[in-house]
Amino acid sequence: MKRISMMICLMILCTGCIPKSYIEKLGIITSVGYDAAGEDKLEGTLVVFQFDPTTSNTSQVISSQSETSKGIRYEANRLTSHRLVSGQVRLEVFQDKLAEKGLEKFMDTLSRDAKISDMGYLAISDVPTKELMGSNQSEDAPNIGIYLQNLIEKSVKNQTIPESILSVFVRDIQDFGIDPVLPLLSMKEDKPYIKGLGLFREDIYAGPLSEEDIYHLMLLRQRSKDTEFQLDLENDSLKDYYKKESDNVNEGPLHVSLNDLSNKTSIHAKGNDFTNQVVKVEIKGRLLEITKEIDLKQPGAIKAIEKQIEKQLKTRLERLVDKLKEDGVDPVGFGKVYNEEHRDQLTEEEWRSQIPNLNVEFDIDMKLLRYGISE
Amino acid sequence: MDTQVPLTKEEYIKEMKKQFNDSPDLICKEFQFRNQTLVIHFVNYQVKKDLLERDLLGTLTSAKRAWSVEDLQNKIPLASSTVERSLANISPALIHGSVSVYIEGESQVVLFALPNLERRALNRAETESLVFGPQISFTESLVTNMNVIRWRLDTDDLVVEKLIVGERIKSEVRLVYLKSLANEENVQTMRQRISDLKVDEVEDTSVLGQMIEDSSSTVFPQLITTELPDRFCNSISKGRVGVLVDKSPTTLIGPMSFFNFFESTEDLYMRWNMGTFIRFLRLFAMFLSIVLTPFYVAALTYHYEIIPSSLLISLGQSRATVPFPPVIEALLLEMLIEFLREAGARLPTKVGQTMGIVGGIVLGQAAVKAGFTSNILIIIIALSALASFTAPSYLMGSAIRIIRFPIIILAGAWGLIGIVFALSFLAIHLLKQHSLGRPYLAPLYPFEWKDFNDTIFRTTFQKNDRRPNYIMTKDRYRFDKQKSNKKNDVKRI
Numbered sequence: 130m131k132r133i134s135m136m137i138c139l140m141i142l143c144t145g146c147i148p149k150s151y152i153e154k155l156g157i158i159t160s161v162g163y164d165a166a167g168e169d170k171l172e173g174t175l176v177v178f179q180f181d182p183t184t185s186n187t188s189q190v191i192s193s194q195s196e197t198s199k200g201i202r203y204e205a206n207r208l209t210s211h212r213l214v215s216g217q218v219r220l221e222v223f224q225d226k227l228a229e230k231g232l233e234k235f236m237d238t239l240s241r242d243a244k245i246s247d248m249g250y251l252a253i254s255d256v257p258t259k260e261l262m263g264s265n266q267s268e269d270a271p272n273i274g275i276y277l278q279n280l281i282e283k284s285v286k287n288q289t290i291p292e293s294i295l296s297v298f299v300r301d302i303q304d305f306g307i308d309p310v311l312p313l314l315s316m317k318e319d320k321p322y323i324k325g326l327g328l329f330r331e332d333i334y335a336g337p338l339s340e341e342d343i344y345h346l347m348l349l350r351q352r353s354k355d356t357e358f359q360l361d362l363e364n365d366s367l368k369d370y371y372k373k374e375s376d377n378v379n380e381g382p383l384h385v386s387l388n389d390l391s392n393k394t395s396i397h398a399k400g401n402d403f404t405n406q407v408v409k410v411e412i413k414g415r416l417l418e419i420t421k422e423i424d425l426k427q428p429g430a431i432k433a434i435e436k437q438i439e440k441q442l443k444t445r446l447e448r449l450v451d452k453l454k455e456d457g458v459d460p461v462g463f464g465k466v467y468n469e470e471h472r473d474q475l476t477e478e479e480w481r482s483q484i485p486n487l488n489v490e491f492d493i494d495m496k497l498l499r500y501g502i503s504e
Numbered sequence: 505m506d507t508q509v510p511l512t513k514e515e516y517i518k519e520m521k522k523q524f525n526d527s528p529d530l531i532c533k534e535f536q537f538r539n540q541t542l543v544i545h546f547v548n549y550q551v552k553k554d555l556l557e558r559d560l561l562g563t564l565t566s567a568k569r570a571w572s573v574e575d576l577q578n579k580i581p582l583a584s585s586t587v588e589r590s591l592a593n594i595s596p597a598l599i600h601g602s603v604s605v606y607i608e609g610e611s612q613v614v615l616f617a618l619p620n621l622e623r624r625a626l627n628r629a630e631t632e633s634l635v636f637g638p639q640i641s642f643t644e645s646l647v648t649n650m651n652v653i654r655w656r657l658d659t660d661d662l663v664v665e666k667l668i669v670g671e672r673i674k675s676e677v678r679l680v681y682l683k684s685l686a687n688e689e690n691v692q693t694m695r696q697r698i699s700d701l702k703v704d705e706v707e708d709t710s711v712l713g714q715m716i717e718d719s720s721s722t723v724f725p726q727l728i729t730t731e732l733p734d735r736f737c738n739s740i741s742k743g744r745v746g747v748l749v750d751k752s753p754t755t756l757i758g759p760m761s762f763f764n765f766f767e768s769t770e771d772l773y774m775r776w777n778m779g780t781f782i783r784f785l786r787l788f789a790m791f792l793s794i795v796l797t798p799f800y801v802a803a804l805t806y807h808y809e810i811i812p813s814s815l816l817i818s819l820g821q822s823r824a825t826v827p828f829p830p831v832i833e834a835l836l837l838e839m840l841i842e843f844l845r846e847a848g849a850r851l852p853t854k855v856g857q858t859m860g861i862v863g864g865i866v867l868g869q870a871a872v873k874a875g876f877t878s879n880i881l882i883i884i885i886a887l888s889a890l891a892s893f894t895a896p897s898y899l900m901g902s903a904i905r906i907i908r909f910p911i912i913i914l915a916g917a918w919g920l921i922g923i924v925f926a927l928s929f930l931a932i933h934l935l936k937q938h939s940l941g942r943p944y945l946a947p948l949y950p951f952e953w954k955d956f957n958d959t960i961f962r963t964t965f966q967k968n969d970r971r972p973n974y975i976m977t978k979d980r981y982r983f984d985k986q987k988s989n990k991k992n993d994v995k996r997i
Contacts (some may be wrong), residue, residue, distance in 0.1 A: 152823055153823040157816065182875075187821065214807055217813060275813060383871060
């Protein structure tokens, strides 16, 4: 009994206390936007939850300027009666001008701060984030921060953009032979949307990748399932299989849309030469829509469509690789794959310098598994 | 002091009166019969009057010759008759409903047992009611209870030992077990603990249970008290030892593991998959009941990071009006629930129902409206209170309700660290417990995978061929597993 009471006394007297943080007294930051302001100053925009029983509006947007990313929060604390905490930050957006100077220093503090989730999303924006966060078009989400977060999360889940969480981004920066990408946000009529992808050379923003090339990059970068995609083929390439020869439906451009797509991609260097890459892409999918009246039952029709899609995809992928070569970035990870097969034969400098000399050959295998019943 | 039966009538009557402190309940009747004086003593309402008049008095008065002690024993048509010489032994027998017949000049008294026991009929179980399965429960009468047990356990293997406890007011205790199964050590432990008791009286089985339990300081019961004959007999047939106390409608069974407290015999009557599901449900409910409120307190006091962002707004908005910190808020509401439960148990049934409605709906609603608590906490408290009532053992349910309070306070002081500390403490505490010297957390520690069959899971009867290891029964197997799987159905042609 004496021992137990001693233990309880010691427990109460000799243990430290964690500072209490009652949620109703906190300003909980849900997302942060960073803009470049002046020479070495940052402007931060914080989207904050704070709980006021008298109004239904629970969020607030606060901006402040400082030299460091944490300093922004300290500065912003003067602007609100709630204590600002960053434990619920799930999204960080960087202005493109800031990203051009390199994001490494931000990543350092973000990944070291235990309060900030490593599963939080990152994005860049080609408009100042202050404008982006100032938008009040947040659909059903409680605030703009949550809306942006849902927007990115949905796109990642549907595999329309590559994974953009903090830990993946940091991994891609530090990994040899691969460059990271982040979603690029923008505004259309005061409403934020995903404009495309931002390509990075290590941690430095190298330029945008347009929205239609995202799928092509995804094809090369990862194995995916259940994606959807639209493609335009050459106008008269399927002439042989039209139902009626002279139907005006058959005029105009030819588009196909596919869904239920799954792809398997393998990259291989031919003859141990890094600059000679062979990329094999196997795609399986379902033909959902085609803009011309084609008799799919006709023997060879499906084969012909497949062939056309392969051809079109190949030109598109080549266009993408040209664009990557131009920017001198390697988000596909040619270097990484090469390094996995041939250890220590390629230095970081060699990889970087040889990106523009890459010669990529594509071998695409398209399979249309289903196309539905048509009468 | 052992007083012999005196030889003269006057002296005998005087002595008997002295034994009974001149109680008016002692009825004394003298008969003059063929130059013989017979004195009959009995305690008023303890005897069956009709039997007394018809069989005893009728036979006594209609005899053709004088009575002797041998004749009294042999010629009276009553089953139980004993000869007693010591006055000290006569009075307890009279209290228990015997009639004493004294023939003047003899130093012996013949006692006829005609007890008139007030007892209620077998009723439906109240505290441990089953939806499905046998419905009767034990009553206060040991005779009735033994009758039920003998009827359910139809075997000559059944051993019933009689023990007496209580120095001043004596109670009869019966030790029940199966000779070919029950571990001698278990029986001996139980027997010794009961016979070593030096107490004034034993009020009830649960009191006896507390007196003989391995550890009195813990909140967890180590022996199961049950009022269900089927549960009692099921345990006995698994090789456990049971105890019945006269005047108590509950029985005691041991050794028990912690997980046995979450079993109900209903699990056996249902199909195995449902039985297992319900057992899991109860264990989960127990865990939830312990952890849910502390978790709320910890999350809202320290760890706002772990709250899902979709829940953050509703939690924050409802918390914003509450003037207390979450610990106080939670303790207040937990108290409210405990008050309701206690009031509901004490109040007469008709008022009790009204109280339930007033407490549950009116108080809950008003507390939220007044900004006294957040409505999410109301849900959490209600859920954990409800979960604590799923334990089939009432004592275990109360134990779970009690240990919640210190955990809430710890969660308020140290957040999740406090909860983890409390749970670790609980785990160590449970590991230290014993039931009749057998490990309390049995199939988990010492770990015995095959015993999970009958404690945490409830597998099919064909597979469940082993008796739990920790009971240490003499015969570990119920049946031959190989044979049980064969089904000799009629072959289709």
